[in-house]
Amino acid sequence: MGFLSQAWVIARKDIIGELRTRETVLSMLLFGFLVILIFNFGIEPGLREENLVKPGVLWAAFTFAGILGLNRSFIAEKENDCLQGLLLCPVDRSVIYLGKFFGNSIFTLSMGLVVFLFFSVLYNVDLLQVALPLGLILVLATIGFAAVGTLFSAVSVGLKSRDVILSILLFPVMVPVVLAAAKSSGRILDGDPLSSAGLWLALLVVYDVIFLTVAIMLFDYAVEE
Amino acid sequence: MSELGFLFAGYAVVWVALGGYIIAVGRRQSTLRREIARLEREFRTGE
Amino acid sequence: MTTVSPGSTAQPDATAAVADGGAGGGVTTAAAAPLPEPGRTLWLDILGVVAILSVLVALYGAIIWAPTEAVMGHVQRIFYFHMPSAWVALGPAFTIVFICSIVYLVKKDLRYDRIAGASAELGVLFTTITLLTGPLWAKPIWGAYWTWDPRLTTTLVLWFIYVAYLMLRSSITEGHSRARLSAVFGIVGWIDVPIVFMSIRWWRTIHPTLVTGEGMNLDSSMEAVLMLSLAAITLLYVYLLIVRVRQLDMGSRLDRLRQLSHLR
Numbered sequence: 001m002g003f004l005s006q007a008w009v010i011a012r013k014d015i016i017g018e019l020r021t022r023e024t025v026l027s028m029l030l031f032g033f034l035v036i037l038i039f040n041f042g043i044e045p046g047l048r049e050e051n052l053v054k055p056g057v058l059w060a061a062f063t064f065a066g067i068l069g070l071n072r073s074f075i076a077e078k079e080n081d082c083l084q085g086l087l088l089c090p091v092d093r094s095v096i097y098l099g100k101f102f103g104n105s106i107f108t109l110s111m112g113l114v115v116f117l118f119f120s121v122l123y124n125v126d127l128l129q130v131a132l133p134l135g136l137i138l139v140l141a142t143i144g145f146a147a148v149g150t151l152f153s154a155v156s157v158g159l160k161s162r163d164v165i166l167s168i169l170l171f172p173v174m175v176p177v178v179l180a181a182a183k184s185s186g187r188i189l190d191g192d193p194l195s196s197a198g199l200w201l202a203l204l205v206v207y208d209v210i211f212l213t214v215a216i217m218l219f220d221y222a223v224e225e
Numbered sequence: 226m227s228e229l230g231f232l233f234a235g236y237a238v239v240w241v242a243l244g245g246y247i248i249a250v251g252r253r254q255s256t257l258r259r260e261i262a263r264l265e266r267e268f269r270t271g272e
Numbered sequence: 273m274t275t276v277s278p279g280s281t282a283q284p285d286a287t288a289a290v291a292d293g294g295a296g297g298g299v300t301t302a303a304a305a306p307l308p309e310p311g312r313t314l315w316l317d318i319l320g321v322v323a324i325l326s327v328l329v330a331l332y333g334a335i336i337w338a339p340t341e342a343v344m345g346h347v348q349r350i351f352y353f354h355m356p357s358a359w360v361a362l363g364p365a366f367t368i369v370f371i372c373s374i375v376y377l378v379k380k381d382l383r384y385d386r387i388a389g390a391s392a393e394l395g396v397l398f399t400t401i402t403l404l405t406g407p408l409w410a411k412p413i414w415g416a417y418w419t420w421d422p423r424l425t426t427t428l429v430l431w432f433i434y435v436a437y438l439m440l441r442s443s444i445t446e447g448h449s450r451a452r453l454s455a456v457f458g459i460v461g462w463i464d465v466p467i468v469f470m471s472i473r474w475w476r477t478i479h480p481t482l483v484t485g486e487g488m489n490l491d492s493s494m495e496a497v498l499m500l501s502l503a504a505i506t507l508l509y510v511y512l513l514i515v516r517v518r519q520l521d522m523g524s525r526l527d528r529l530r531q532l533s534h535l536r
Contacts, residue, residue: 148460159440161443179471206467222456234408247512250519253519253523
Protein backbone atom coordinates (compact mmCIF):
# COMPACT_ATOMS: atom_id res chain seq x y z
CA MET A 1 0.00 0.00 0.00
CA GLY A 2 1.18 3.46 -0.78
CA PHE A 3 1.99 6.11 1.80
CA LEU A 4 -1.18 8.14 1.31
CA SER A 5 -3.50 5.17 1.09
CA GLN A 6 -2.11 3.87 4.38
CA ALA A 7 -2.83 7.23 5.95
CA TRP A 8 -6.29 7.17 4.44
CA VAL A 9 -7.02 3.85 6.18
CA ILE A 10 -6.37 5.50 9.54
CA ALA A 11 -8.48 8.52 8.59
CA ARG A 12 -11.30 6.26 7.45
CA LYS A 13 -11.27 4.47 10.79
CA ASP A 14 -11.87 7.83 12.53
CA ILE A 15 -14.54 8.87 10.04
CA ILE A 16 -16.47 5.60 10.33
CA GLY A 17 -16.33 5.88 14.12
CA GLU A 18 -17.58 9.42 13.89
CA LEU A 19 -20.41 8.53 11.50
CA ARG A 20 -21.56 5.95 14.03
CA THR A 21 -21.81 8.31 17.00
CA ARG A 22 -21.76 11.77 15.36
CA GLU A 23 -20.62 13.06 18.71
CA THR A 24 -17.65 15.19 17.75
CA VAL A 25 -18.91 17.06 14.72
CA LEU A 26 -22.33 17.71 16.27
CA SER A 27 -20.86 19.17 19.44
CA MET A 28 -18.42 21.24 17.40
CA LEU A 29 -21.27 22.60 15.32
CA LEU A 30 -23.43 23.48 18.26
CA PHE A 31 -20.53 25.18 19.94
CA GLY A 32 -19.72 27.14 16.76
CA PHE A 33 -23.34 28.35 16.52
CA LEU A 34 -23.25 29.38 20.15
CA VAL A 35 -20.07 31.38 19.71
CA ILE A 36 -21.65 33.30 16.82
CA LEU A 37 -24.79 33.86 18.89
CA ILE A 38 -22.86 35.13 21.91
CA PHE A 39 -20.59 37.38 19.87
CA ASN A 40 -23.64 38.73 18.08
CA PHE A 41 -24.83 40.36 21.29
CA GLY A 42 -21.57 42.27 21.43
CA ILE A 43 -22.16 43.84 18.02
CA GLU A 44 -24.52 46.76 17.75
CA PRO A 45 -26.93 45.96 14.86
CA GLY A 46 -26.60 48.33 11.94
CA LEU A 47 -23.23 49.50 13.17
CA ARG A 48 -21.24 51.04 10.33
CA GLU A 49 -18.18 48.98 11.25
CA GLU A 50 -20.23 45.76 11.31
CA ASN A 51 -18.41 44.49 8.26
CA LEU A 52 -15.11 44.84 10.06
CA VAL A 53 -16.28 42.78 13.00
CA LYS A 54 -18.11 39.99 11.19
CA PRO A 55 -15.11 38.06 9.86
CA GLY A 56 -13.64 38.14 13.36
CA VAL A 57 -16.80 36.52 14.73
CA LEU A 58 -16.73 33.89 12.01
CA TRP A 59 -13.12 32.88 12.68
CA ALA A 60 -13.48 33.01 16.43
CA ALA A 61 -16.35 30.52 16.06
CA PHE A 62 -14.22 28.37 13.75
CA THR A 63 -11.27 28.32 16.15
CA PHE A 64 -13.23 27.69 19.33
CA ALA A 65 -15.35 24.97 17.75
CA GLY A 66 -12.39 23.43 15.98
CA ILE A 67 -10.49 22.93 19.19
CA LEU A 68 -13.31 20.77 20.54
CA GLY A 69 -12.68 18.25 17.77
CA LEU A 70 -8.94 18.29 18.36
CA ASN A 71 -9.48 17.70 22.05
CA ARG A 72 -11.18 14.44 21.26
CA SER A 73 -8.88 13.37 18.46
CA PHE A 74 -6.53 11.28 20.58
CA ILE A 75 -8.68 10.72 23.66
CA ALA A 76 -10.54 7.75 22.25
CA GLU A 77 -7.24 6.21 21.17
CA LYS A 78 -5.75 6.74 24.58
CA GLU A 79 -8.71 5.49 26.59
CA ASN A 80 -9.01 2.19 24.79
CA ASP A 81 -5.26 1.76 24.51
CA CYS A 82 -5.75 2.01 20.76
CA LEU A 83 -2.84 4.40 20.53
CA GLN A 84 -0.49 1.62 21.56
CA GLY A 85 -1.91 -0.60 18.86
CA LEU A 86 -1.74 2.17 16.31
CA LEU A 87 1.88 2.88 17.18
CA LEU A 88 2.72 -0.81 16.89
CA CYS A 89 1.47 -0.84 13.30
CA PRO A 90 4.30 -1.63 10.92
CA VAL A 91 4.00 1.77 9.29
CA ASP A 92 5.99 4.95 9.56
CA ARG A 93 4.88 7.32 12.32
CA SER A 94 4.34 10.04 9.73
CA VAL A 95 1.62 7.85 8.21
CA ILE A 96 -0.21 7.81 11.54
CA TYR A 97 0.17 11.58 11.77
CA LEU A 98 -1.16 12.10 8.25
CA GLY A 99 -4.09 9.78 8.94
CA LYS A 100 -5.07 11.70 12.07
CA PHE A 101 -4.48 14.96 10.21
CA PHE A 102 -6.82 13.92 7.39
CA GLY A 103 -9.48 12.91 9.87
CA ASN A 104 -9.22 16.14 11.85
CA SER A 105 -9.20 18.20 8.65
CA ILE A 106 -12.39 16.56 7.44
CA PHE A 107 -14.18 17.08 10.76
CA THR A 108 -13.03 20.70 10.97
CA LEU A 109 -13.94 21.35 7.35
CA SER A 110 -17.45 19.94 7.72
CA MET A 111 -17.96 21.98 10.86
CA GLY A 112 -16.61 25.06 9.08
CA LEU A 113 -18.96 24.64 6.12
CA VAL A 114 -22.07 24.46 8.28
CA VAL A 115 -20.92 27.31 10.51
CA PHE A 116 -20.36 29.41 7.37
CA LEU A 117 -23.88 28.58 6.25
CA PHE A 118 -25.32 29.54 9.63
CA PHE A 119 -23.29 32.74 9.60
CA SER A 120 -24.38 33.72 6.09
CA VAL A 121 -28.04 33.28 6.98
CA LEU A 122 -27.77 35.32 10.18
CA TYR A 123 -25.86 38.16 8.54
CA ASN A 124 -27.58 38.15 5.15
CA VAL A 125 -24.51 37.23 3.18
CA ASP A 126 -25.18 36.25 -0.43
CA LEU A 127 -23.41 32.93 -0.15
CA LEU A 128 -23.54 32.13 -3.85
CA GLN A 129 -21.34 35.07 -4.70
CA VAL A 130 -18.70 34.39 -2.10
CA ALA A 131 -18.89 30.61 -1.78
CA LEU A 132 -15.84 29.76 -3.87
CA PRO A 133 -13.33 32.27 -2.46
CA LEU A 134 -14.56 31.71 1.09
CA GLY A 135 -14.33 27.96 0.54
CA LEU A 136 -10.71 28.31 -0.56
CA ILE A 137 -9.88 30.34 2.54
CA LEU A 138 -11.66 27.78 4.70
CA VAL A 139 -9.64 24.92 3.19
CA LEU A 140 -6.32 26.72 3.62
CA ALA A 141 -7.12 27.74 7.20
CA THR A 142 -8.31 24.23 8.04
CA ILE A 143 -5.06 22.69 6.82
CA GLY A 144 -2.97 25.00 9.01
CA PHE A 145 -5.28 24.53 11.97
CA ALA A 146 -5.35 20.74 11.70
CA ALA A 147 -1.61 20.47 10.96
CA VAL A 148 -0.57 22.15 14.20
CA GLY A 149 -3.66 21.02 16.09
CA THR A 150 -3.10 17.31 15.44
CA LEU A 151 0.48 17.58 16.67
CA PHE A 152 -0.49 19.50 19.82
CA SER A 153 -3.39 17.16 20.44
CA ALA A 154 -0.89 14.30 20.56
CA VAL A 155 1.37 16.35 22.84
CA SER A 156 -1.37 17.13 25.35
CA VAL A 157 -3.37 13.87 25.35
CA GLY A 158 -1.48 12.26 28.23
CA LEU A 159 -1.85 15.24 30.56
CA LYS A 160 -4.35 15.65 33.34
CA SER A 161 -5.57 19.07 32.21
CA ARG A 162 -5.26 18.29 28.51
CA ASP A 163 -8.23 20.39 27.32
CA VAL A 164 -6.98 23.60 28.88
CA ILE A 165 -3.38 22.92 27.92
CA LEU A 166 -4.31 22.26 24.30
CA SER A 167 -6.13 25.61 24.03
CA ILE A 168 -3.27 27.44 25.69
CA LEU A 169 -0.74 25.84 23.37
CA LEU A 170 -2.72 26.17 20.18
CA PHE A 171 -4.28 29.65 20.26
CA PRO A 172 -1.10 31.77 20.30
CA VAL A 173 0.50 29.63 17.58
CA MET A 174 -2.72 30.00 15.52
CA VAL A 175 -2.54 33.81 15.47
CA PRO A 176 -1.25 34.08 11.88
CA VAL A 177 -3.93 31.68 10.58
CA VAL A 178 -6.80 33.45 12.31
CA LEU A 179 -5.49 36.84 11.26
CA ALA A 180 -4.96 35.86 7.62
CA ALA A 181 -8.32 34.07 7.39
CA ALA A 182 -10.23 36.94 9.02
CA LYS A 183 -8.58 39.61 6.90
CA SER A 184 -8.95 37.77 3.60
CA SER A 185 -12.55 36.78 4.22
CA GLY A 186 -13.23 40.38 5.23
CA ARG A 187 -12.11 41.48 1.78
CA ILE A 188 -14.35 38.87 0.16
CA LEU A 189 -17.37 39.86 2.26
CA ASP A 190 -16.79 43.47 1.21
CA GLY A 191 -17.23 42.35 -2.38
CA ASP A 192 -13.58 42.63 -3.40
CA PRO A 193 -12.13 39.98 -5.74
CA LEU A 194 -10.06 37.11 -4.37
CA SER A 195 -6.89 38.62 -5.81
CA SER A 196 -7.15 41.54 -3.38
CA ALA A 197 -6.47 39.06 -0.58
CA GLY A 198 -3.51 37.50 -2.38
CA LEU A 199 -0.96 38.36 0.30
CA TRP A 200 -3.07 36.73 3.02
CA LEU A 201 -3.68 33.61 0.97
CA ALA A 202 0.05 33.36 0.33
CA LEU A 203 0.64 33.62 4.07
CA LEU A 204 -1.82 30.79 4.68
CA VAL A 205 -0.13 28.60 2.09
CA VAL A 206 3.31 29.27 3.57
CA TYR A 207 2.02 28.53 7.07
CA ASP A 208 0.41 25.28 5.90
CA VAL A 209 3.54 24.05 4.13
CA ILE A 210 5.92 24.95 6.96
CA PHE A 211 3.88 23.46 9.77
CA LEU A 212 2.77 20.38 7.92
CA THR A 213 6.45 19.61 7.31
CA VAL A 214 7.50 20.44 10.87
CA ALA A 215 4.65 18.41 12.34
CA ILE A 216 5.46 15.35 10.24
CA MET A 217 9.04 15.57 11.47
CA LEU A 218 8.10 16.06 15.12
CA PHE A 219 5.10 13.75 15.49
CA ASP A 220 7.32 10.76 16.22
CA TYR A 221 8.61 12.52 19.36
CA ALA A 222 5.13 13.59 20.45
CA VAL A 223 3.82 10.02 20.68
CA GLU A 224 6.99 8.13 21.63
CA GLU A 225 6.35 5.91 24.62
CA MET B 226 0.79 60.70 36.77
CA SER B 227 3.72 62.97 36.15
CA GLU B 228 6.51 62.21 33.72
CA LEU B 229 8.85 61.30 36.56
CA GLY B 230 6.12 59.13 38.04
CA PHE B 231 6.07 57.04 34.88
CA LEU B 232 9.85 56.85 34.91
CA PHE B 233 9.78 55.71 38.50
CA ALA B 234 7.07 53.13 37.78
CA GLY B 235 9.06 51.79 34.82
CA TYR B 236 12.18 51.26 36.88
CA ALA B 237 10.18 49.84 39.77
CA VAL B 238 8.76 47.20 37.41
CA VAL B 239 12.26 46.23 36.26
CA TRP B 240 13.63 45.83 39.79
CA VAL B 241 10.59 44.15 41.26
CA ALA B 242 10.52 41.57 38.45
CA LEU B 243 14.26 40.86 38.57
CA GLY B 244 14.34 40.89 42.38
CA GLY B 245 11.33 38.61 42.57
CA TYR B 246 12.95 36.09 40.26
CA ILE B 247 16.25 36.18 42.14
CA ILE B 248 14.48 35.73 45.48
CA ALA B 249 12.54 32.77 44.08
CA VAL B 250 15.75 31.16 42.82
CA GLY B 251 17.43 31.83 46.16
CA ARG B 252 14.59 30.20 48.04
CA ARG B 253 14.77 27.11 45.92
CA GLN B 254 18.50 27.05 46.53
CA SER B 255 18.04 27.02 50.29
CA THR B 256 15.43 24.26 49.99
CA LEU B 257 17.94 22.21 48.06
CA ARG B 258 20.62 22.95 50.64
CA ARG B 259 18.37 21.74 53.44
CA GLU B 260 17.56 18.64 51.47
CA ILE B 261 21.24 17.88 50.97
CA ALA B 262 21.98 18.35 54.66
CA ARG B 263 19.13 16.02 55.55
CA LEU B 264 20.28 13.34 53.16
CA GLU B 265 23.81 13.65 54.53
CA ARG B 266 22.54 13.02 58.03
CA GLU B 267 20.44 10.20 56.74
CA PHE B 268 23.38 8.49 55.08
CA ARG B 269 25.61 8.90 58.14
CA THR B 270 23.11 7.54 60.62
CA GLY B 271 22.21 4.72 58.29
CA GLU B 272 25.76 3.42 58.23
CA MET C 273 21.55 -3.17 47.35
CA THR C 274 18.76 -3.65 44.89
CA THR C 275 18.78 -1.98 41.54
CA VAL C 276 15.84 0.20 40.67
CA SER C 277 14.65 1.77 37.51
CA PRO C 278 14.64 5.55 37.93
CA GLY C 279 11.31 7.23 38.43
CA SER C 280 9.62 4.12 39.78
CA THR C 281 9.56 5.14 43.43
CA ALA C 282 8.99 8.55 44.93
CA GLN C 283 6.23 8.52 47.53
CA PRO C 284 5.83 11.64 49.62
CA ASP C 285 5.31 9.60 52.81
CA ALA C 286 8.65 7.92 52.21
CA THR C 287 10.43 11.25 52.25
CA ALA C 288 8.61 12.17 55.43
CA ALA C 289 9.96 9.00 57.04
CA VAL C 290 13.45 10.02 55.95
CA ALA C 291 12.98 13.36 57.66
CA ASP C 292 12.07 11.70 60.96
CA GLY C 293 15.07 9.42 60.79
CA GLY C 294 17.30 12.38 60.04
CA ALA C 295 16.17 14.36 63.06
CA GLY C 296 17.18 11.53 65.38
CA GLY C 297 20.72 11.47 64.05
CA GLY C 298 21.42 15.16 64.59
CA VAL C 299 24.01 14.51 67.31
CA THR C 300 26.48 12.73 65.11
CA THR C 301 26.44 15.32 62.35
CA ALA C 302 27.04 18.28 64.63
CA ALA C 303 30.72 17.39 64.92
CA ALA C 304 31.27 16.92 61.18
CA ALA C 305 32.90 19.73 59.25
CA PRO C 306 30.47 21.63 57.01
CA LEU C 307 30.88 20.71 53.38
CA PRO C 308 31.39 23.52 50.86
CA GLU C 309 28.17 24.73 49.34
CA PRO C 310 27.37 22.47 46.41
CA GLY C 311 27.28 23.95 42.95
CA ARG C 312 29.28 27.01 43.88
CA THR C 313 32.47 27.93 42.06
CA LEU C 314 34.74 30.94 42.01
CA TRP C 315 34.26 31.83 38.35
CA LEU C 316 30.50 31.81 38.71
CA ASP C 317 30.69 34.12 41.73
CA ILE C 318 32.96 36.46 39.77
CA LEU C 319 30.53 36.43 36.84
CA GLY C 320 27.71 37.27 39.22
CA VAL C 321 29.58 40.18 40.78
CA VAL C 322 30.55 41.52 37.35
CA ALA C 323 26.94 41.22 36.12
CA ILE C 324 25.49 43.02 39.12
CA LEU C 325 28.18 45.73 39.04
CA SER C 326 27.62 46.37 35.35
CA VAL C 327 23.86 46.60 35.90
CA LEU C 328 24.52 49.19 38.62
CA VAL C 329 26.87 51.17 36.35
CA ALA C 330 24.26 51.01 33.56
CA LEU C 331 21.66 52.24 36.03
CA TYR C 332 23.88 55.19 36.92
CA GLY C 333 24.41 55.89 33.23
CA ALA C 334 20.71 55.69 32.41
CA ILE C 335 19.42 57.80 35.30
CA ILE C 336 22.17 60.34 35.88
CA TRP C 337 24.82 60.40 33.21
CA ALA C 338 22.80 60.26 29.99
CA PRO C 339 21.42 63.64 28.85
CA THR C 340 17.66 64.15 28.88
CA GLU C 341 16.07 63.42 25.54
CA ALA C 342 14.94 66.66 23.90
CA VAL C 343 11.43 65.62 22.81
CA MET C 344 10.39 62.90 25.24
CA GLY C 345 12.06 64.13 28.38
CA HIS C 346 12.98 61.96 31.33
CA VAL C 347 10.58 59.12 30.49
CA GLN C 348 12.85 58.14 27.63
CA ARG C 349 15.26 56.81 30.28
CA ILE C 350 13.01 53.74 30.60
CA PHE C 351 14.29 52.83 27.14
CA TYR C 352 17.74 51.94 28.50
CA PHE C 353 16.29 48.92 30.26
CA HIS C 354 13.24 48.32 28.07
CA MET C 355 15.17 47.68 24.88
CA PRO C 356 17.88 45.40 26.38
CA SER C 357 15.18 43.28 28.08
CA ALA C 358 13.43 42.85 24.75
CA TRP C 359 16.72 41.93 23.10
CA VAL C 360 17.64 39.33 25.70
CA ALA C 361 14.21 37.68 25.55
CA LEU C 362 13.68 37.68 21.79
CA GLY C 363 17.33 37.08 20.95
CA PRO C 364 19.33 34.64 23.05
CA ALA C 365 16.72 33.42 25.54
CA PHE C 366 14.11 31.96 23.19
CA THR C 367 16.67 30.91 20.59
CA ILE C 368 18.42 28.81 23.23
CA VAL C 369 15.08 27.17 24.03
CA PHE C 370 14.76 26.25 20.36
CA ILE C 371 18.33 24.97 19.96
CA CYS C 372 18.34 22.98 23.20
CA SER C 373 14.96 21.47 22.29
CA ILE C 374 16.43 20.11 19.07
CA VAL C 375 19.59 18.91 20.79
CA TYR C 376 17.53 17.14 23.44
CA LEU C 377 15.45 15.30 20.83
CA VAL C 378 18.65 14.17 19.11
CA LYS C 379 20.76 13.28 22.14
CA LYS C 380 18.08 12.52 24.77
CA ASP C 381 20.25 14.18 27.41
CA LEU C 382 18.10 15.81 30.10
CA ARG C 383 20.73 18.48 30.69
CA TYR C 384 19.62 20.21 27.47
CA ASP C 385 16.03 20.09 28.61
CA ARG C 386 16.99 21.83 31.83
CA ILE C 387 18.82 24.54 29.86
CA ALA C 388 15.75 25.00 27.64
CA GLY C 389 13.47 25.24 30.67
CA ALA C 390 15.68 27.73 32.49
CA SER C 391 16.12 29.86 29.39
CA ALA C 392 12.36 29.93 28.76
CA GLU C 393 11.80 31.08 32.34
CA LEU C 394 14.24 33.94 31.90
CA GLY C 395 12.82 34.75 28.49
CA VAL C 396 9.33 35.08 29.98
CA LEU C 397 10.77 37.20 32.80
CA PHE C 398 12.42 39.63 30.38
CA THR C 399 9.43 39.67 28.03
CA THR C 400 7.25 40.56 31.01
CA ILE C 401 9.60 43.41 31.86
CA THR C 402 9.46 44.57 28.23
CA LEU C 403 5.67 44.42 28.10
CA LEU C 404 5.28 46.32 31.38
CA THR C 405 7.88 49.03 30.79
CA GLY C 406 6.74 49.67 27.21
CA PRO C 407 3.27 50.99 28.10
CA LEU C 408 4.66 53.04 30.99
CA TRP C 409 6.90 54.77 28.51
CA ALA C 410 4.26 55.04 25.78
CA LYS C 411 1.51 56.57 27.91
CA PRO C 412 3.09 59.97 28.60
CA ILE C 413 4.56 60.21 25.08
CA TRP C 414 1.77 58.94 22.81
CA GLY C 415 -1.14 59.24 25.22
CA ALA C 416 -1.97 55.54 25.14
CA TYR C 417 -0.63 52.59 27.06
CA TRP C 418 -0.99 50.22 24.16
CA THR C 419 -1.09 50.36 20.38
CA TRP C 420 -1.40 47.34 18.12
CA ASP C 421 1.96 48.00 16.61
CA PRO C 422 3.62 44.94 15.01
CA ARG C 423 6.44 44.83 17.50
CA LEU C 424 4.23 45.21 20.56
CA THR C 425 1.70 42.69 19.31
CA THR C 426 4.34 40.16 18.33
CA THR C 427 5.94 40.51 21.77
CA LEU C 428 2.57 39.89 23.38
CA VAL C 429 1.93 36.78 21.27
CA LEU C 430 5.47 35.62 22.06
CA TRP C 431 4.77 36.03 25.76
CA PHE C 432 1.67 33.85 25.41
CA ILE C 433 3.62 31.17 23.52
CA TYR C 434 6.33 30.87 26.15
CA VAL C 435 3.97 31.09 29.10
CA ALA C 436 2.17 28.17 27.43
CA TYR C 437 5.54 26.42 27.17
CA LEU C 438 6.14 26.85 30.89
CA MET C 439 2.60 25.69 31.71
CA LEU C 440 3.12 22.59 29.59
CA ARG C 441 6.34 21.86 31.48
CA SER C 442 4.75 22.33 34.86
CA SER C 443 1.92 19.93 34.02
CA ILE C 444 4.26 16.98 33.33
CA THR C 445 6.22 15.36 36.13
CA GLU C 446 8.22 12.59 34.49
CA GLY C 447 11.55 13.96 33.25
CA HIS C 448 11.87 12.46 29.81
CA SER C 449 8.27 12.91 28.71
CA ARG C 450 8.38 16.51 29.94
CA ALA C 451 11.55 17.07 27.95
CA ARG C 452 10.19 15.40 24.83
CA LEU C 453 6.78 17.09 24.73
CA SER C 454 8.02 20.54 25.65
CA ALA C 455 10.79 20.23 23.05
CA VAL C 456 8.15 19.61 20.37
CA PHE C 457 6.28 22.74 21.46
CA GLY C 458 9.49 24.76 21.88
CA ILE C 459 10.44 24.07 18.27
CA VAL C 460 7.01 24.84 16.80
CA GLY C 461 6.65 28.00 18.91
CA TRP C 462 9.97 29.43 17.83
CA ILE C 463 9.29 28.77 14.13
CA ASP C 464 5.94 30.52 14.55
CA VAL C 465 7.45 33.80 15.77
CA PRO C 466 8.61 35.27 12.42
CA ILE C 467 5.31 34.25 10.80
CA VAL C 468 3.39 36.00 13.59
CA PHE C 469 5.51 39.10 13.06
CA MET C 470 4.95 39.14 9.30
CA SER C 471 1.21 38.62 9.63
CA ILE C 472 0.83 41.38 12.18
CA ARG C 473 2.94 43.73 10.11
CA TRP C 474 0.68 43.22 7.10
CA TRP C 475 -2.34 43.63 9.30
CA ARG C 476 -1.15 47.01 10.54
CA THR C 477 0.22 48.45 7.32
CA ILE C 478 -2.57 51.02 7.13
CA HIS C 479 -1.70 52.42 10.53
CA PRO C 480 1.05 54.98 10.72
CA THR C 481 3.74 53.48 12.89
CA LEU C 482 3.27 55.44 16.06
CA VAL C 483 5.79 53.56 18.06
CA THR C 484 9.14 53.19 16.44
CA GLY C 485 12.50 53.12 18.11
CA GLU C 486 13.93 54.88 15.08
CA GLY C 487 12.04 58.01 15.97
CA MET C 488 14.62 58.83 18.57
CA ASN C 489 17.79 60.74 17.99
CA LEU C 490 20.35 59.14 20.21
CA ASP C 491 23.49 61.17 20.67
CA SER C 492 26.78 59.41 21.27
CA SER C 493 26.57 59.41 25.07
CA MET C 494 23.04 57.97 24.92
CA GLU C 495 24.27 55.29 22.58
CA ALA C 496 27.10 54.49 24.97
CA VAL C 497 24.65 54.06 27.84
CA LEU C 498 22.44 51.85 25.67
CA MET C 499 25.38 49.64 24.74
CA LEU C 500 26.41 49.45 28.37
CA SER C 501 22.98 48.37 29.57
CA LEU C 502 22.66 45.92 26.67
CA ALA C 503 25.89 44.31 27.82
CA ALA C 504 24.83 44.45 31.47
CA ILE C 505 21.43 42.85 30.95
CA THR C 506 22.92 40.18 28.68
CA LEU C 507 25.54 39.37 31.34
CA LEU C 508 22.81 39.20 33.96
CA TYR C 509 20.86 36.81 31.75
CA VAL C 510 23.91 34.58 31.24
CA TYR C 511 24.64 34.55 34.96
CA LEU C 512 21.06 33.77 35.98
CA LEU C 513 20.82 31.08 33.30
CA ILE C 514 23.92 29.30 34.57
CA VAL C 515 22.80 29.56 38.20
CA ARG C 516 19.34 28.25 37.37
CA VAL C 517 20.64 25.38 35.19
CA ARG C 518 23.06 24.29 37.92
CA GLN C 519 20.23 24.46 40.40
CA LEU C 520 18.07 22.25 38.22
CA ASP C 521 21.01 19.86 37.75
CA MET C 522 21.39 19.68 41.50
CA GLY C 523 17.68 19.10 41.97
CA SER C 524 17.66 16.13 39.61
CA ARG C 525 20.75 14.62 41.27
CA LEU C 526 19.04 15.03 44.62
CA ASP C 527 15.98 13.24 43.34
CA ARG C 528 18.12 10.27 42.40
CA LEU C 529 19.91 10.36 45.74
CA ARG C 530 16.64 10.48 47.61
CA GLN C 531 15.48 7.35 45.87
CA LEU C 532 18.71 5.56 46.75
CA SER C 533 18.55 6.73 50.36
CA HIS C 534 15.16 5.33 51.18
CA LEU C 535 15.86 2.11 49.37
CA ARG C 536 18.79 1.11 51.50
